Amino acid sequence: MDIIQALALAVLQGLTEFLPISSSAHLILLPVISGWEDQGLVFDVAVHVGTLTAVVAFYRHDLYRIINDWLGSLLGRGLTEDAKLAWYVILGTIPVGLVGISLPDPLKEALRSPLVIAGATIVFALLLWVAEKWAREQRSEVTLLDAIIVGLFQAIALIPGTSRSGITITAGLLTGLRREQAARFSFLLSIPVIALAGLLHVIDLAQSSEPVQWDLIVVGASVSAVVAYLTIGWFLKLLEKIGMLPFVYYRLILGAVLFAVFLR
Structure with a gap:
């Protein structure tokens, strides 16, 4: 892996981890388009650490209160x-x-099929459209x-x-939460999920003899953290102005592209 691949994957991970557009769909399509080899488990761990750092930093003040009151x-x-x-995040x-x-x-392994990913990208785009169309947005408290x-x-x-x-944002809208609150709860839920996924990667990594390119690891973690942090703020502002429909349309196009690529 070279610096160009590391930067591209880190930016892509930072962008797609928190936007409702499926990071897995993008991460499977990019190597096909670019012809790159798999980036390896070590780099996957690095960019996960980056996105986890971003969401913790973005909600640091909220997390301080939440953790303090939970301990209380x-x-x-x-x-x-x-x-x-805090209890709801644990439960969720x-x-x-x-x-x-x-x-x-x-x-x-079967679920990682490109055609499964393409189908899920489209099906859950339509469900997001239903949630956006019929969202009551009555409540701010989870x-x-x-x-x-x-x-x-x-x-x-x-x-x-x-x-x-x-x-998760789709589910929040369907229950009647406001867009911003559904997104906030989704991002708070991401913290234990990303942490657990990263831990599993670390366990796999401990059993691997894969060489470590420390310079690219640092680049990947840093870039994904910065991009993810900026993406969260941008996304929350965008929700207030235009809602979720642009992401629905994007997902439908992405799913169609995936089918076109992998059904050839």
Whole structure:
């Protein structure tokens, strides 16, 4: 892997991790278009660390309150709204963890088929369109029921092409959350999910003899962190102005391109 590939993959990961457009669809299409070889497990870990750093940094003030109040609830100091939100994030993470552990490796490999990714990209774009069209946007506070529903939907994101942020925001809109709150809860949910995914990568890495290109690792982690941080802020502002429909159209086009490429 050279510096151009590292930069391109880091920017792509930073952009697509939090936008509702499916990072897996983009990461499978880029090597096909460019003819690049697989970037390797070490680099995957690096860009995951980058995107995790970005979301933690973006919500650092919120996370301080949430964690502080959650610890307070454990010590009997009462259950504030931020403490409830912490419990809801934990609850919402359980389904994807259980399903991820339960999926057999052959099924995981089968789901990585380009045609599965193309189909999921289109199907869940249409579901996002339905959620956007019929969104009531009545509430700003996440409830226990929201956490359960969004958490169950998040488990679907184990199908590559679904988009973790896309499916969780879709679920939030369907439950009646406002766009900004659905996106915020989706991004908070991403913290344990990305951390767990990174941990699994590290475990795999510990069993691998893959050589480490430390200069490219640092570049990948740094660039993906900066791009992801900027993307979160840009996306939240964009939601207020134009909603989710541009991402629906983009996903439909992307899915069609994937089918055209891999059905040849």
